[in-house]
Amino acid sequence: MKTFILAASPRRDGNSAMLARAACSGLNEAGHGAEIVFADDVLSAFLRDCRICRRTDGECSIEDGFRDAFLGRFLPADGFIAATPIYWYGMSAQLKTFFDRMFCYVAASHPRSPATVEEMAGKRVGLLLSSEETFPTAAAGIVHQMQEYCRYTHSVFVGAVQGYGNARGEIAHDPSDPAGRARHFGRTFFSRLATDYQIDTPRSGRVWA
Numbered sequence: 001m002k003t004f005i006l007a008a009s010p011r012r013d014g015n016s017a018m019l020a021r022a023a024c025s026g027l028n029e030a031g032h033g034a035e036i037v038f039a040d041d042v043l044s045a046f047l048r049d050c051r052i053c054r055r056t057d058g059e060c061s062i063e064d065g066f067r068d069a070f071l072g073r074f075l076p077a078d079g080f081i082a083a084t085p086i087y088w089y090g091m092s093a094q095l096k097t098f099f100d101r102m103f104c105y106v107a108a109s110h111p112r113s114p115a116t117v118e119e120m121a122g123k124r125v126g127l128l129l130s131s132e133e134t135f136p137t138a139a140a141g142i143v144h145q146m147q148e149y150c151r152y153t154h155s156v157f158v159g160a161v162q163g164y165g166n167a168r169g170e171i172a173h174d175p176s177d178p179a180g181r182a183r184h185f186g187r188t189f190f191s192r193l194a195t196d197y198q199i200d201t202p203r204s205g206r207v208w209a
């Protein structure tokens with residue numbers, strides 16, 4: 001299996017990048033392919049008004065690395081892990097922009113929209129969070145947004161790992177060992193139980209065999 005990991009903090013030696021690297025190691029240990037892409041390397045602009053901005057051939061006219069990252073690396077992957085700091089009780093602008101820019105390729109005016117929609121579905125999705133504050137709902141908005149993204153795209157939200165720290169690399173001192181948990185998260189990313197039942201989902205009534 002292949003996983004696309006988006007490191008969405010501007011700090012390359014920061015806390016979410018540390019979690020991204022740990023998850024990547026765990027995926028590799030389990031025999032999976034994984035690559036980390038820094039959002040800052042592929043995004044140079046927010047989503048614009050596609051109706052005005054789109055080229056006559058239907059392609060996005062923003063000249064940066066998003067097209068290659070999205071079409072060439074995100075879409076073919078079986079898994080997607082987003083690593084973001086909590087910024088103002090939400091995700092970083094980099095991560096939000098990555099999601100927003102998908103719109104240009106999903107919209108019917110893009111020539112390969114039907115294939116894109118199909119390829120977006122069915123991925124396993126994970127979240128790695130770093131924050132200064134520890135209260136449980138500080139991350140609730142991000143978790144909720146990821147869950148809605150997964151519902152909308154028929155993806156599976158596998159779960160989240162959060163570490164606490166502020167200075168770059170400080171989550172290494174978090175006694176709950178977020179890097180270790182992120183590594184384990186990566187190792188079990190394609191095997192761990194992830195359920196989101198509907199009333200008529202066939203199930204045994206027990207969670208563990």
Ligand SMILES: Cc1cc2nc3c(=O)[nH]c(=O)nc-3n(C[C@H](O)[C@H](O)[C@H](O)COP(=O)(O)O)c2cc1C
Nearest residue numbers: 009014015016085086087088089131132133165166
């Ligand atoms: C613009 C900005 C907004 C932030 N907002 C929050 C916040 O709302 N809650 C919080 O717990 N930490 C907040 N922080 C702290 C970061 O989440 C924290 O330092 C995190 O570990 C940074 O991760 P990074 O090293 O991957 O950049 C904020 C930091 C910045 C720069």
